[in-house]
Amino acid sequence: MDAHPVRGKELYVEYCSRCHGAKGQGNADKVIPALAGQRFTYLVRQLANFAGAERESRTMHGVAIQPAINDPQNWVNIAAYLSRLAPPADTQIGSGEATLLGRGIFHEQCASCHGVDASGDHDGFVPSLRHQHYAYLDRQMHKLADGYRHNADADLVRFMRSFDARDMRGTADYLSRLRGPGKIRNTMRQDGVVVN
Ligand code: HEC
Numbered sequence: 446m447d448a449h450p451v452r453g454k455e456l457y458v459e460y461c462s463r464c465h466g467a468k469g470q471g472n473a474d475k476v477i478p479a480l481a482g483q484r485f486t487y488l489v490r491q492l493a494n495f496a497g498a499e500r501e502s503r504t505m506h507g508v509a510i511q512p513a514i515n516d517p518q519n520w521v522n523i524a525a526y527l528s529r530l531a532p533p534a535d536t537q538i539g540s541g542e543a544t545l546l547g548r549g550i551f552h553e554q555c556a557s558c559h560g561v562d563a564s565g566d567h568d569g570f571v572p573s574l575r576h577q578h579y580a581y582l583d584r585q586m587h588k589l590a591d592g593y594r595h596n597a598d599a600d601l602v603r604f605m606r607s608f609d610a611r612d613m614r615g616t617a618d619y620l621s622r623l624r625g626p627g628k629i630r631n632t633m634r635q636d637g638v639v640v641n
């Protein structure tokens with residue numbers, strides 16, 4: 446399937462930007478994630494998951510099943526557009542109370558999949574966790590533990606279930622402070638492979 450980011454941009458502006466922002470920067474107050482610079486393959490998969498309700502979110506299910514969106518070619522086009530956008534620089538961070546704890550957890554249990562710099566994997570199935578809002582990261586850790594994402598990796602869910610609320614806040618806070626070169630994911634090919 447060919448990706449058409451220009452067509453993806455048109456769909457994004459009409460159907461997504463009122464919540465996810467004109468530049469894909471998300472909205473921390475409403476716990477809406479940043480999408481700019483996220484991995485291509487991951488974005489496509491999440492749109493498929495929302496449409497098929499493998500990932501539970503009433504809001505995004507409603508968005509994804511609209512006839513204008515609910516088609517693999519549209520997912521590919523939108524993901525191609527978003528994955529090429531520069532990630533937002535000023536995402537929300539946490540209180541700082543447990544970032545050292547979070548750092549330890551991340552490097553021990555998460556970096557093997559998400560990468561030491563949290564930029565995700567090059568095939569794009571594992572998402573980037575940096576340039577993301579603290580409140581969204583914290584909430585998703587709870588949602589993963591509570592089984593809202595039905596086809597998520599079993600190890601990932603097991604880790605989340607082993608954490609208490611402070612562990613999650615600390616890890617989300619540590620991640621929310623990670624930044625990377627603005628353009629690293631702009632050089633990603635359509636198949637999600639990064640060619641630096
Ligand atoms: C009414 C507000 C709203 C609109 C419109 C909306 N979204 Fe969302 N989106 C959300 C919320 C809230 C979440 C978090 C869902 C959750 O908690 O799992 C989300 C999550 C997502 C995610 C998951 C991101 C991640 O890091 O896992 C993707 C991808 C996404 N939206 C893409 C889109 C696209 C593409 C459109 C337009 C076709 C769109 N959204 C329109 C509110 C919205």
Ligand code: HEC
Nearest residue numbers: 554555558570571572582585586594597598600601604616
């Ligand atoms: C076995 C590999 C693996 C490990 C280990 C892992 N993850 Fe993940 N993580 C994934 C994959 C794959 C996804 C995408 C899940 C999906 O498609 O629903 C994901 C998704 C996430 C998300 C949701 C991101 C978003 O944008 O919605 C968060 C947050 C997250 N992981 C945090 C962590 C943390 C914190 C740890 C360590 C405690 C961790 N992960 C360990 C593979 C892993």
